[in-house]
Amino acid sequence: MAKETRSHIDISLSILKRFNRALSFDVYIQRTETSFTKIFKKGDVIDWERVHLYEEKGITHFFISAKEYEVYGQFVERLGEQLIDNSDRFSSEESLTLLRDLAQFTCHEMIDEMKVDERSVYNASNVVSGCIDVLSKDSKGVLSIMTMLSNQPYILKHSVMVSIFSVLLGKANGITSDTNLKVIGLGGFLHDVGVGQLTFDPEDTDQLSPEERKEMNRHPEIGRQLLDRVKGIRSEVLQIVMQHHEQPNGNGYPNGLRDKEIYHPAKIVSIADTFCSLITKRSYRDAFNVGEAISIMRESHGKFDKQLLELFAKTVSPKKAV
Numbered sequence: 001m002a003k004e005t006r007s008h009i010d011i012s013l014s015i016l017k018r019f020n021r022a023l024s025f026d027v028y029i030q031r032t033e034t035s036f037t038k039i040f041k042k043g044d045v046i047d048w049e050r051v052h053l054y055e056e057k058g059i060t061h062f063f064i065s066a067k068e069y070e071v072y073g074q075f076v077e078r079l080g081e082q083l084i085d086n087s088d089r090f091s092s093e094e095s096l097t098l099l100r101d102l103a104q105f106t107c108h109e110m111i112d113e114m115k116v117d118e119r120s121v122y123n124a125s126n127v128v129s130g131c132i133d134v135l136s137k138d139s140k141g142v143l144s145i146m147t148m149l150s151n152q153p154y155i156l157k158h159s160v161m162v163s164i165f166s167v168l169l170g171k172a173n174g175i176t177s178d179t180n181l182k183v184i185g186l187g188g189f190l191h192d193v194g195v196g197q198l199t200f201d202p203e204d205t206d207q208l209s210p211e212e213r214k215e216m217n218r219h220p221e222i223g224r225q226l227l228d229r230v231k232g233i234r235s236e237v238l239q240i241v242m243q244h245h246e247q248p249n250g251n252g253y254p255n256g257l258r259d260k261e262i263y264h265p266a267k268i269v270s271i272a273d274t275f276c277s278l279i280t281k282r283s284y285r286d287a288f289n290v291g292e293a294i295s296i297m298r299e300s301h302g303k304f305d306k307q308l309l310e311l312f313a314k315t316v317s318p319k320k321a322v
Ligand SMILES: [Fe+2]
Pocket: 191, 192, 219, 244, 245
């Protein structure tokens, strides 16, 4: 897959308030698409008055050089741990910003740097736990999470969205155990981790050549193999990653499994996966609305578990008879 070659990555200054000490990296604002100006340098303490002046001028995005992203990532990782240990110490806005930056750092590690290891999976599981917490505390949690993801790269948006919609369907399906919901959420977050290893970017087109299709069909197995090397990862997560493109009618891949052979949580993630793709704008088409997405999925007979799909339709449009 074409790796991102961003020279600068956006960060949240509000996160740095938590550290209240000298910066260990330079901070930039964006002037044009390709030029950035340094506003604070390594060793500075952030001058918040100056930040407010920038914000008043409509400058709300701040950046770090991609070369120094790792240092910022370490800040975010530690805060992510604190959020999971004691979310009451964070306002809901802070939690969402932190989850966005932790998800961004995790995707950068896994997809751009191809580091799928204990550390990145641990960070992914903290993103999932944080999102589950937001969903349980905030009735508009889905909307809040989706808003915080706007303007983010597709793979980041997709990973988090599939994770939260999988958790929602899992809950609607009667799964109450926190551990099981986290397994589904993590399977959702990691389901496409193998896509990072492809030689092309499948998000650029809906028309794959036969060679690209063949390669694409290997991403569940590639993802499973990458994760299989991670110490302590649960086998349920591997099964979800491996089977998220299987279909009850036997037309899925990689193994053409049929209905009862497919792991139930993988059927849940499969529905969330297609739904999230459909409701997201792509480079080659506009986003479908929720009703349109559900109709399209209903029309693809046998691709999804029928009962789960109807449950999902009710879950995402609870007030309408869809
Ligand atoms: Fe996939």
